[in-house]
Amino acid sequence: MVSDPVIVRPGGHTPPVSIRLQDRPAEERPAERTAALDQVFRIEHLSAWYGTAQALRDITLDVPRNRVTAIIGPSGCGKSTLIRCLNRMNDLIPSFRQEGRILYHGDDVCGPGSDAVALRRHIGMVFQKPNPFPKSIFDNVAFGPRVNGYSGDLKALVEGALRRAALWDEVKDKLGTSGLALSGGQQQRLCIARALAVEPDALLMDEPCSALDPIATYRIEELITSLAVDYSIVIVTHNMQQASRVSDYTTFLLSGEERIGELVEFGPTRDLFTTPKDERTESYITGRFG
């Protein structure tokens, strides 16, 4: 097959990211943009509603770049809502409304001139249930590059993405078979490969292992750790062990009586799990509720 896989994205450089319809050259960016590059996302006073029901209240959080940030919390605390704000997937829900700001490399993701399609092209997403397209493995991975106008060697790009997702060896001889013929764990890695193929900058994972068995879960976790070198990863999980295994930073969300998610604590994962500052965090991680 293809001998020389392209490296999907070399890590460590300032990503050429623009969420505007027209890409601006880097030198035109204001100076404070570079200062803000330590965070991939800066969430400022974010509140969100579905219709009249509030789901999130006043979340303020900096998501560090090239690190794994876990969002934990009991069911219904707004973890998924929060992560779906980051790539504007909530736009699809007509009744959804949000206040506050989310900056992605300094750009307001909902600001004027920012385009959801351009934004999502830089922020990959992996969903709770593996959702490969009912097409061949190759076409699953190649779809993103195709619509985004990739003009290089598509085969090499697909191979590179599948290698990064640790799936290449299992599928290299059957790229033409349906993505749905794979096992659940393989499907989820295919979805990760599909997200990597558009050379994103950040990766959002919404409980990526909740539909998988322990062995498949272990492989995905391994993969997340290896990807964190090059990508900024945000992972929602209700599995605290998973958060402590894979993440560098952890955010703990909790919803009170009125079912509105609030940020309780954010910090380096080790600190949050060993010396939580808030007693609600301590109760949660020691399993007293949730």
Add this chain to the structure above:
Amino acid sequence: MSAASVGALARWRPRLQTRSRNGRAFLLLCYAATAVGILSLLVLLADTAIKGVPQLSWDFLTSYPSRFAARSGVLSAAVGTLYLSLIVIVVAFPLGIATAIYLEEYARPGPLNRIVQTNIGNLAGVPSIIYGMLGLAVFVRAMSLQRSLLAGGLTIALLVLPIVIINAQEALRAVPSSLRHASLALGATRWETVWHHVIPAALPGILTGTILALSRAIGEAAPIILISSIAFIAFLPDGLLDSFTILPIQIFIWVSKPQEDFHAIAASAIIVLLALLLTLNAVAIFVRDRSRRSTQW
């Protein structure tokens, strides 16, 4: 066994025999219901075949209607039906599918959307003669298409449009939203998502709907009675604006004649109509199965 558990058992009456007898009775009822439909269809088909098959011949297919039953044929009617269904396919299916895509993929839910939706549902239930009157007023008179093939085709296209829309909507709704999310999350636009993922996944369902719509279109006589010049047509339509007749009308004319001979060739024409219908449906099924294979569920 302790006294307590004996007491507990006494409170249960499983009545296994009665329950399984009820089950069998229900099954029998279902069999009977199915049989009523199948048998009456068989009787109808057999009756038509017995009356109609003897007159079927190449001459019957290639002759025009005549004053004499023995010399009559269905050529103009069969060709008219074929052309009519082509017009319906070309007009109603793109319109209907595009409408369904708009309603399912783009339109925001709201009062306006609900009104449109309700009215499409109502239109599907409007008696076909009403569509004939509409066609007569709009296409034949107002647009002065006269009693032409085009006027008839457009009328029938309008008639099946709600059916096409409703079926296409069902098919689109059955496409899991996870597919759309996956595509959008990769930076595809809404249009690319619809074109590359939603339509291919929904196509088998959409085509099933078109089969139903086409069957309806081919069998309709009532609206065309108003639009076509019923007088017998002993030529083939030359263009869209030519006058025409269709099989259901030809059958209607022959059945209403007093002579027994004409009743017999009416049965033959029914067989031709059925054959035409099955052929068109077979094509649609073929296309559907091919599109199923290209989507690798």
